[in-house]
Amino acid sequence: MSSKSHSIVFIDTSYEQAAHTANKYSGSGAPSLIRLLVFYCTVRAHDLPLRIFTSFLPPLFGQQSRKVYVDFVGPCLALLTMAGVLHYGHSYKLHSAAPEISPTQVLLYYSVVSPVLCFVLAKVGRASLDFVEVAALLGYGLYGDLLTLVTSLLFDHEQSNLAFFVLMFIFGGLSALRIALVLLTSIPYPAGRLLVCSTVTLMHLMFLMFVHFAYMHRTFAYGGSASSSFSH
Numbered sequence: 001m002s003s004k005s006h007s008i009v010f011i012d013t014s015y016e017q018a019a020h021t022a023n024k025y026s027g028s029g030a031p032s033l034i035r036l037l038v039f040y041c042t043v044r045a046h047d048l049p050l051r052i053f054t055s056f057l058p059p060l061f062g063q064q065s066r067k068v069y070v071d072f073v074g075p076c077l078a079l080l081t082m083a084g085v086l087h088y089g090h091s092y093k094l095h096s097a098a099p100e101i102s103p104t105q106v107l108l109y110y111s112v113v114s115p116v117l118c119f120v121l122a123k124v125g126r127a128s129l130d131f132v133e134v135a136a137l138l139g140y141g142l143y144g145d146l147l148t149l150v151t152s153l154l155f156d157h158e159q160s161n162l163a164f165f166v167l168m169f170i171f172g173g174l175s176a177l178r179i180a181l182v183l184l185t186s187i188p189y190p191a192g193r194l195l196v197c198s199t200v201t202l203m204h205l206m207f208l209m210f211v212h213f214a215y216m217h218r219t220f221a222y223g224g225s226a227s228s229s230f231s232h
Contacts, residue, residue: 008059008185010068010133040132043073055140056174058181068182070132075111075139082146082211083107089153089216099214106214110207114138118200122183125192129183137182138204144175145208149216164212172208176201 043051051074057065086103115135122129129137148164148171156163180197187193213220 008068008182009063009066010070037072040070040072043071048074048077051140052143055143055178056171058174058177059185060181068133068137069140070136072136072139075136075142078139078142078146079107079111082142082149085146085149085153086211086215089149093215093218097219103211103215106211111139114203114207117203118183118196121196121199122187125187125189125196127183127186127192127196129186137179138200141175141179141204144172145204145211147171148208149212152212153216161217168205168208168212172205176204179204 051069051071054064054067054069055074059066059068083104086107090098090103115131115138118138119129119131119134122134148167151167151171152164180201183197183200184193187196
């Protein structure tokens, strides 16, 4: 566990898991990259619900909300689940409205570009975060997007744009707020805080809007027919 100079506590994994991983690969000659991957992919199943729930809590309500878990399991699970949801929605779109690029490609692009861009901006603002911490923070933030899409699909059946925006404000807004506040506490300069937090928050919410209308909304299409289908 590593504590920064600010109020956020970043947690790589439990002490027991760290010790188990270290003992397993000590003296084995395994490459350091493999050891790091195993380390960040070792999470107990019963810990995941807590980590996912924490990703919706602004770091303002007690010690638990200030913990930012750093692993690849939660973010990868969010990406895989979102890919399934988006492919399901894509299969029901009108053929004339369906985009040519697949949801998997969009998710792969976002999962690479988003943490890299955020990390670069954070370093410009002199944030005390490393790349893995930024990637895990954004990865767990995807659960806000995922819950918005699933709730809109199950209870509204994509019939009302207003319902989607309300859900986006609740679930997507909570995850975006947490991301912004964690970044805010790690950047010492006000100008850097404004640049990084506004850019990352807008990117997070705009991505949710894009995948919703591109893959989940049955009739919405980008291009010439977009304006007519949006009012459907």
